Amino acid sequence: MQKGSDWPTGGHAFIDESKRHSYLLVASVIVPNDLETTRRAVRALKHSGARRIHMKAEGDSSRKKIISGLSKLEISCHIVGIASYSSELEARAACLKQVLDGCELHHAASLTIERDESLQRWERQSLLTQQRDRSLATEFTYDWKNPTEEPLLWIPDVVAWAYAKGGDWRRRISDAGLVTSVTSL
Numbered sequence: 015m016q017k018g019s020d021w022p023t024g025g026h027a028f029i030d031e032s033k034r035h036s037y038l039l040v041a042s043v044i045v046p047n048d049l050e051t052t053r054r055a056v057r058a059l060k061h062s063g064a065r066r067i068h069m070k071a072e073g074d075s076s077r078k079k080i081i082s083g084l085s086k087l088e089i090s091c092h093i094v095g096i097a098s099y100s101s102e103l104e105a106r107a108a109c110l111k112q113v114l115d116g117c118e119l120h121h122a123a124s125l126t127i128e129r130d131e132s133l134q135r136w137e138r139q140s141l142l143t144q145q146r147d148r149s150l151a152t153e154f155t156y157d158w159k160n161p162t163e164e165p166l167l168w169i170p171d172v173v174a175w176a177y178a179k180g181g182d183w184r185r186r187i188s189d190a191g192l193v194t195s196v197t198s199l
Contacts, residue, residue, distance in 0.1 A: 020194065021090055021120040029113060030128045030161075030170035034178035036097040037105035040170035041113045043090040046123060049166070052087055056165045059083040066161045067168040069175035078186070080172055085190035091173045092116060096199040106133070107140060108199050114141075118148045128167050129158040 025043040032038040044052050059080050060067045067080060094112040099105035117125055127137065141156055161167040173192055176183040187193055 021092060021116050021122075023120050024123050025090065025120065026124045026126070026166075027113065027117060027122050028126045028164070028166045028170055029110075030167055030174050031106070031109075032174035032178035033102070034175075035180075036095050036178075037099060037102065037109060038093055038095045038174050038178055039106065039109035039113060040174040040177070041092045041094070041116065041125075042166065042169040042173065043092065043116075043120075043122070044166060045088065048088050052089070053165050055083070055087055056168055060165075060168075066165070067172065068161070069172050077176075077183070081176065081186050081190050081192070084169060084172060084192055089169060089192065090194045091170065091187075091192050092194055093173065093177055093196045094199065095196070103133075103136065106137075110137070110140065111144065112197055112199065114144050114148065114150075117154065118150050122150070122154060124154065125156040126164060126167065127156065127158050128171075129160050134158055 021043050022045045025045050026049060027041045027043045029039055029041045031040070056067070061076065069077060072080065092113070094109040096105045096108055113125070116122070145154070159167065161171065173187055176187040177193070
């Protein structure tokens with residue numbers, strides 16, 4: 015996969031959200047052969063002693079270093095946003111549907127969602143319904159993980175935070191090739 019290419023076939027998607035000004039869901043997609051290499055590289059970007067990368071808690075110099083480090087990796091990031099919605103669940107459902115469209119179209123192998131206990135039951139039902147109505151790859155799996163146990167969830171956190179922050183941060187992730195597509199619903 016080349017930097018900035020479309021969603022890689024058979025990729026593994028990792029999603030996180032931002033609710034800063036509008037609702038954003040970011041799917042960071044990694045090709046199967048790069049999973050372990052990418053995990054190691056992402057872990058190397060966090061402060062020693064820190065449990066994870068969380069852009070909200072990082073200082074500006076760390077944020078710049080993290081974005082620069084991610085720019086060297088083969089990552090495809092897709093942002094789905096919705097500015098006007100009546101509930102967070104409505105926004106999440108619409109954005110998640112769009113991500114699943116990508117999973118279906120590109121025969122994704124898996125989807126890993128940052129665990130939010132308050133949403134997990136609803137998401138499980140939503141995913142079961144959508145999986146039944148789609149022709150996802152037969153081996154397609156989905157799971158919820160905490161960001162402390164899956165470093166690849168840190169990537170959509172970085173992209174979602176920077177995109178929602180706007181201005182120079184949005185420019186930085188775009189210039190770094192971390193934004194592959196943006197879909198507004």
